Amino acid sequence: METRDVVFIALFAAIIAALGVFPPVTVPVIAVPITAQSLGIMLAGGILGAMRGGLSVVLLLVLVALGLPLLAGGRGGFGVFLGPTGGYIVGWVVGAVVIGYLTERFWTRLNFILAFAFCVVGGILLMYGLGVPWSAYVAEVTLATALGGSLAFVPGDLIKCLIAAAAIVIVKKSYPIITPRSR
Amino acid sequence: MLTDLYVFGDSAVHRARPVVKIAGLVVLCTSVFVFEGWPSVLVGGALVAAGFALAGLRLRHAVASIRPAFWILAAIFAVQLVLTDLLFAGFVVGRFAVMILGAALVTLTTKTSEFVDGIHAALKHAPGWVPKEQIALAISLCLRFIPLVRTMLVEVRQAQQARGLDRNVLALLVPLVVRTLKTADEVSQALYARSFD
Amino acid sequence: MIISFRDVSVEKNGVRILKGINVELSERRIGILGRNGSGKSTFARLFNGIETPTTGTVSLNGVTERKALRRHVGFVFQNPDNQIVYPIVEEDLAFGLKSLKLSETETRQRIGEALHRFDLEHLRDRFTHQLSGGEKQMVALVGVLVMQPHMIVLDEPTTLLDLWNKRKFMAALNALEQSLVVISHDLELLEGVDRVLHLEDGTLVEDGDPATVIANYVARSQC
Numbered sequence: 001m002e003t004r005d006v007v008f009i010a011l012f013a014a015i016i017a018a019l020g021v022f023p024p025v026t027v028p029v030i031a032v033p034i035t036a037q038s039l040g041i042m043l044a045g046g047i048l049g050a051m052r053g054g055l056s057v058v059l060l061l062v063l064v065a066l067g068l069p070l071l072a073g074g075r076g077g078f079g080v081f082l083g084p085t086g087g088y089i090v091g092w093v094v095g096a097v098v099i100g101y102l103t104e105r106f107w108t109r110l111n112f113i114l115a116f117a118f119c120v121v122g123g124i125l126l127m128y129g130l131g132v133p134w135s136a137y138v139a140e141v142t143l144a145t146a147l148g149g150s151l152a153f154v155p156g157d158l159i160k161c162l163i164a165a166a167a168i169v170i171v172k173k174s175y176p177i178i179t180p181r182s183r
Numbered sequence: 184m185l186t187d188l189y190v191f192g193d194s195a196v197h198r199a200r201p202v203v204k205i206a207g208l209v210v211l212c213t214s215v216f217v218f219e220g221w222p223s224v225l226v227g228g229a230l231v232a233a234g235f236a237l238a239g240l241r242l243r244h245a246v247a248s249i250r251p252a253f254w255i256l257a258a259i260f261a262v263q264l265v266l267t268d269l270l271f272a273g274f275v276v277g278r279f280a281v282m283i284l285g286a287a288l289v290t291l292t293t294k295t296s297e298f299v300d301g302i303h304a305a306l307k308h309a310p311g312w313v314p315k316e317q318i319a320l321a322i323s324l325c326l327r328f329i330p331l332v333r334t335m336l337v338e339v340r341q342a343q344q345a346r347g348l349d350r351n352v353l354a355l356l357v358p359l360v361v362r363t364l365k366t367a368d369e370v371s372q373a374l375y376a377r378s379f380d
Numbered sequence: 381m382i383i384s385f386r387d388v389s390v391e392k393n394g395v396r397i398l399k400g401i402n403v404e405l406s407e408r409r410i411g412i413l414g415r416n417g418s419g420k421s422t423f424a425r426l427f428n429g430i431e432t433p434t435t436g437t438v439s440l441n442g443v444t445e446r447k448a449l450r451r452h453v454g455f456v457f458q459n460p461d462n463q464i465v466y467p468i469v470e471e472d473l474a475f476g477l478k479s480l481k482l483s484e485t486e487t488r489q490r491i492g493e494a495l496h497r498f499d500l501e502h503l504r505d506r507f508t509h510q511l512s513g514g515e516k517q518m519v520a521l522v523g524v525l526v527m528q529p530h531m532i533v534l535d536e537p538t539t540l541l542d543l544w545n546k547r548k549f550m551a552a553l554n555a556l557e558q559s560l561v562v563i564s565h566d567l568e569l570l571e572g573v574d575r576v577l578h579l580e581d582g583t584l585v586e587d588g589d590p591a592t593v594i595a596n597y598v599a600r601s602q603c
Contacts, residue, residue, distance in 0.1 A: 004371040006317050010324035011367040014332040015360065017325075021333065036352065043360060059321055066298040067187045067290045070329070075251045077188055077290030078205075082212060082282040083252045084259060139259045140275050141266070149258065167356050175361050326467045330509040369462040372430045376455040377463070377523060378479040379447070 005052055008177065012048055012056040013063070016040035017070040035072035039160050039167075041092045042123045045099030046115060046168035049178045054097035061089065087134025091127040098122040103168065107180040110172060115165035123164070124157050187295040196238040197292045201301045204289045211285045215278050224274060227281040234288045248287035249280060256280070299326075324370070335362055381441065381530055381559050382406045383427065383453075388436035390422055397422045399582040400436070405561075411570035411590065412563045413597050414579035423579060424563045427533045428453035440531075454529035454558075458536040460516035464508045469519055472508055476527045494522045498552055514545030521552065531559040538569060567594055 022036035044053035060070060061081075069076035071089075081089060099122035106114055128150055136146035172178075196204075211230070215223050235245060249256075256276050263272035299322060306315040339358045348354040384404040390397045397419045414420040425431035426438050429446040437444050440452060457463045466472035473491045482490070495501045500518060503511065511519060517537065524532060534553075538546040550569065553560060562569055570576060576593040578586040586593050 001314065001317060003317075003320075003374050004368070006321050007324060007367045007371045007374065008364070010321045011328050011332070011363050011370070013321075013325045014328040015363050017329050018332040018336045018359075021336070039352070039356065043356070047360065047364075055321075059325055063295075063322070063325060067189060067293060067295045069186070069188055073251055077248075077286055078208060079248060079252075079283040079286035079290065082279075082286050084255050084279060085252075138279070139263075140271070141259070141262060145262060145266075149262075163352050163356070166353055167360065170353075170357050171360055171364075174357075175364050177364060323466050323471070327465060327508060331461055366462055369457065369459070370465060372425070373455075373457060373463040374465060376428055376430055376450065377465075377476040377527070379451055379476075 001051075008048055009052050009056040009059055012040075012044050012053070013060040016044065016057070016060050017063075020070055020072045020074075022072070037072045038092070038123065038127075038157070039164050041096050042099055042119045042161065042164035043167055043171075045096040045101075045122060046103045046118065046164065047171050047177055048100065049104045050097045050100030052177075053100040054093055057093045057096045061093070084135050084139050085131065086138070088127055088131035090134075091130035094130060095122040095127050098126055104178055104180065107172075107178055110169065112165055112169050115168045116161055119161035119164045119168075120158070123161055124154065127157075188290050189294045190238075190240060190244060190291045192239050192292065194238045194292070196234055196288065199292075201289075201293050201297050204293060208285050208289050212282050215281055221270075221274055221277075224277045224281055227285070228277065231281055231284045231288060235284070238288065238292050240288070240291060244287070244291060245284055248291075249283060252279065252283060328366075328370075331366075332359075332363055335359060335366075383438070383440050383531070385426070386437050386439075388426065388433040388438060390419075390426070390431060391434040392422075397582055398426075398433075401584060403577065403584060403587065405575070407574035408559050409573040409575075410559075410561045411573040411576040412561065412579060413565060413570070413576060413593065415565065415601075418579045419582040420563050420579045421535055424533050424535045424561070425455075427531070427561060428455050430455065452530045454524035454527060454532040456517075456521055456524055456532065456534040456537050458539055460513075460520035460540075463520045463523070464516060467507060467509070469503045469506050469508055469511070472519065473523050473526055476523060480527075490526050494526045498522065512545075513540055514542070514548065517541060517545070517549055518552065521549070525556075529558060531561065532556070533561045533563070535563045536565075537562070538564070538566060567598075570594065 016037060019036040019040045041057060044056050047053070048056060064070050064076045064080060065078055067077050071080060080086070099118050102118040102121065103110060103115070106118075128147075132146045132150055133143060135141075135149070136143045139146065211227055215227050217223075256279055259279075260272050260276045263275050302322065303319055306313065306319060309315050336355070336359055339355055339362070342358075343351070343354050346354075382404060383406075385401045388401040389399055401423065412420050412423065422431055426433060427449065429438075429449040432446065438449065440449055443449075464472050466475055470491060473494070474487050477487045477490060491504075492501070495504060498518060500515075500522065503515060503519065508516070508519065517540070521537075538549055541549060546568075553562075554572075562573065564570060570590060573590055575588070576586075576590045577584055578593050578597055586596060
């Protein structure tokens with residue numbers, strides 16, 4: 001890894017942190033807050049690629065664990081990972097890596113539809129795939145109950161995938177960072 | 184540095200080494216899952232409360248730590264109350280409270296800079312395959328550039344406000360990202376220009 | 381200190397940014413003029429190897445190695461925010477010195493001397509993001525000076541400064557013993573240099589004594 005990659009990782013982590021200042025929209029009762037921050041996760045993968053995107057999310061989470069209130073709503077510290085939604089936060093890393101991998105793999109023919117599909121896979125399917133069982137385990141409920149509680153967030157997440165996909169395609173044209181992955 | 188969640192103090196908890204505190208937190212969280220039931224939650228809760236008292240932390244610190252998770256804990260409590268009984272619902276939510284407050288105890292009594300110093304010290308002894316300098320650089324760069332990117336976000340927002348586009352997330356996101364990527368390229372040039380490796 | 385460019389061309393994404401530059405520079409104070417997009421920033425970045433020529437060679441006292449250029453030529457960017465890379469002033473100034481493998485005492489001493497020289501000791505423990513624009517550019521300059529380069533290239537170093545800070549920064553530059561190369565379209569900054577190059581569209585259109593080159597540059601802009 002070159003110094004330039006380290007700089008991209010660090011500055012993208014700073015972008016995701018900055019997006020935390022957008023006030024989160026908290027839907028009462030089933031309150032995983034909807035934040036612009038998870039948009040940043042999709043962008044990290046779709047703009048920097050698997051390796052750098054994943055590491056930038058890891059870097060952000062390390063700083064959060066060390067006590068900086070960088071998550072939306074000024075949340076930070078170890079408690080963030082131990083709460084009922086800890087699985088989603090761990091899912092961020094996996095989501096960024098998968099979105100990044102798919103984006104690199106299909107870089108030359110990347111368009112809005114593909115980018116949207118990748119965001120849905122990494123940002124919704126995988127994220128829920130990790131977040132739901134985690135919530136079910138720590139909250140001592142069945143998978144179905146935990147899933148039911150999360151479904152309310154799917155519409156919001158789909159909108160975020162649309163926005164992220166558009167941004168990924170525009171940045172690909174105006175300031176591409178990824179170099180296509182050879183098979 | 185950026186404002187952290189640290190609450191000033193000079194207690195034994197404040198002075199304990201960060202590594203010791205993290206190890207304590209890991210033991211606490213593992214225990215309340217391994218020894219499932221009210222006794223472990225009560226013992227854990229008593230230990231955390233003792234820690235809060237020893238560190239001179241107030242009730243409001245505890246409330247502030249729980250608040251972000253309040254609604255979801257309330258929802259879980261309600262679901263458990265319907266599916267099981269009051270005793271079990273209380274246990275599940277109480278266990279979360281113990282873990283979150285335990286974590287808060289560590290976070291509130293340790294400066295971020297202590298953790299960062301700890302990481303730097305640990306990196307010195309890390310095996311050769313660990314890219315220590317790059318890890319240290321990434322942490323420093325991120326701490327340096329978070330305030331700058333925040334300023335950029337405010338600037339982009341104002342520019343789009345002037346055009347009536349401030350509610351359009353895409354119109355905020357794209358300029359912010361492109362500006363940051365350009366900054367990153369110049370920062371890499373500066374890193375190159377400023378050292379000889 | 382002679383830096384020479386032989387048939388230097390730079391091409392990026394199929395666009396020729398510099399076209400066959402031939403020039404030898406040995407004056408102590410050199411100015412480079414040119415409008416936006418003339419290629420002067422790319423030219424500046426050739427001095428210390430941030431950019432490398434697509435064809436041709438850049439050499440410092442006969443040495444063409446990129447490492448040697450980087451070692452002896454310092455670079456001050458237009459925006460100090462992109463040049464300052466650590467959260468605290470002292471940490472930032474120590475950054476470059478790490479690659480010299482100096483002891484901790486030597487590092488502290490060098491930083492102390494450099495700050496003292498410009499009366500900036502009070503900034504030592506400050507957070508870099510809290511400095512004013514003028515302070516930031518001074519810290520960026522000190523960060524270059526601690527490396528003790530023979531030559532310093534400055535790319536539009538005063539664009540973001542107000543008049544007072546610009547004057548202060550210029551006074552600091554004038555006191556330096558190093559060779560300086562100043563890239564700017566601010567003519568005030570080029571007062572008192574020994575030689576001025578005028579770059580347009582990737583080629584050197586004029587090169588000579590400051591009074592003539594600047595007068596012609598101004599005349600051209602008025603058509």
